[in-house]
Amino acid sequence: MSNEVRVAGVGMIPFTKPGRSASYSEMGEAAARAALADAGIGYTLVQQAYVGYVYGDSTSGQAALYGLGQTGIPIVNVNNNCSTGSSALFLARQAVASGTVDCALALGFEQMVPGALGTNYTDRPGPMTRIEAIRDELQGVDTQSPMAAQFFGGAGQAYVDEHGIDPAVFAEISVKSRKHAANNPYAVFREPVNVEEVLASPQIYGPLTRLQCCPPTCGAAAAIVCTPEFAKKHGVRADVVIRAQSLTTDTSTTFSEPDMRKVIGADMAAIAAQNVYEAAGVGPEDIRVVELHDCFTTNEFLTYETLGLTPAGTAEKFIRDGDNTYGGRVVTNPSGGLLSKGHPLGATGLAQCTELVWQLRGQAEARQVDGVNLALQHNLGLGGACVVTLYEKVDA
Secondary structure, eight states, X not given: OOOOOEEEEEEEOOOBOTTSSOOHHHHHHHHHHHHHHHHTOOGGGOOEEEEEOSSSOTTHHHHHHGGGXXXXXXXXXXXXXXXXXXXXXXXXXXXXXXXXXXXXXXXXXXXXXXXXXXXXXXXXXXXXXXXXHHHHHHHOOXXXXXXXXXXXXXXXXXXXXXXXXXXXXXXXXXXXXXXXXXXXTTOSOOSOOOHHHHHHSOXXXXXXXXXXXXXXXXXEEEEEEEOHHHHHHTTOOOOEEEEEEEEEOOOTHHHHSOOHHXXXXXXXXXXXXXXXXXXXXXXXXXXXXXXXXXXXXXXXXXHXXXXXXXXXXXXXXXXXXXXXXXXSSOEEOTTXXXXXXXXXXXXXXXXXXXXXXXXXXXXXXXXXXXXXXXXXXXXXXXXXXXEEEEEEEOOO
C-alpha cells in the first residue's frame, strides 16, 4: 500500500439517550451529510462506503446512505462489537491506501434500547463463549450483574489485587470525564460530579459503580478519507493524515494466560499500539491527546498503561498527578469519552475520529488541547477486536 490517506471530512450528531433519537437511518444520513459538508464534496464523488452498527438488520447501511442518493457504489456493512466504527474506518482507509479508490466513506450509527447490553440469539453458540469460560474460571459468573461490567470490573479488580491500590481512584476518571464533557455540546452527560457522588452511586460489579459505566446511547458519526491528489483536485481541506493504523484480534495469551485484563483485550491493545508506534516512528511520549475506549473507568485506567502513556504499575500516580487531563502530560478523552459523551456502539470509533480531527485542526473550541500535531485513538470490542489509529497534522 503506497497511497497516503487524508481525512477529508468528519461529522457527527449530538448523542442522546435511547428513546429520544431519530431512527438509525435518519441519524446515519445526517452524520454522513455532515461529513460531506465538512469535506465540501457531494456524495457522487464517494466511491466506496463502509457502514458500522451492532444492533440492526442486514443492509442497514444501505438504508441510511440511500437517503443521500442511489449511486450504485459498494456499501459494506460492518459489525465488530464496540470497535465497529473504527473497523469501518480501517476498511475505508485500506481501500484508499491500496489504490482501489480515491475517496471512501466510513459511517457508524446505533439506535440502542435502555439497559445493559443483551444477546439477540439464544438458540446457537454465542461468540463470547470462549472468553466467558475464562471469566467463569477466574471469578465465576454473577447472574445479577451486567455481562460487560463483570468483564471490566473483574479486570479492574485484578489490577487492585496485584498492585494494592485504592479502587476509589477509578472514580476520579468519571469526575474528569464529566469535566471534559461539560465543554462538548454533543455529549449526553455534561453535569459535573464529584468522587463522593460517583462512589455513592449504586454498586454494579467489583469496584464499579453506576457512574463508572458508560450509558447506552443513540447517535451517529462519519469520516471521509481520500488521497492527497483527490483533495487537491476537488479543493478539499486535507491537513490531517492517518499516519498509522492497526486492527488486532485476540492472540493465544487471552486463553492460555488466564487474567481478566487479558480477557478484556489488554494484549490486543498493546500489540496494536506497538504496531502503530513502530510504523509511525513515534512513541507514546510524543502523544498529547488521546481518545480511548473508556466503556468503564477501569478500562480507561488499564489503557493508560496498555498504550504506554505511563509505565506499568503507575496509572494511579498518573491520575493523582493530573497527567491525564489539561495541564498534564496527555489529555485523555477531551470529548468526555464513552462515559460522558455516550457509547452508541457502531458510532463510537468514528466519533473518536471526529474529535481528534477537530483537535488537530484547532476546531475543538473550549476542549482544544494546545500545540497538537499528533493524536491517538483506541477503540476496543470484546470477542474481540482492537483498533489503534494515529493521526497527524500536516501541510495540506
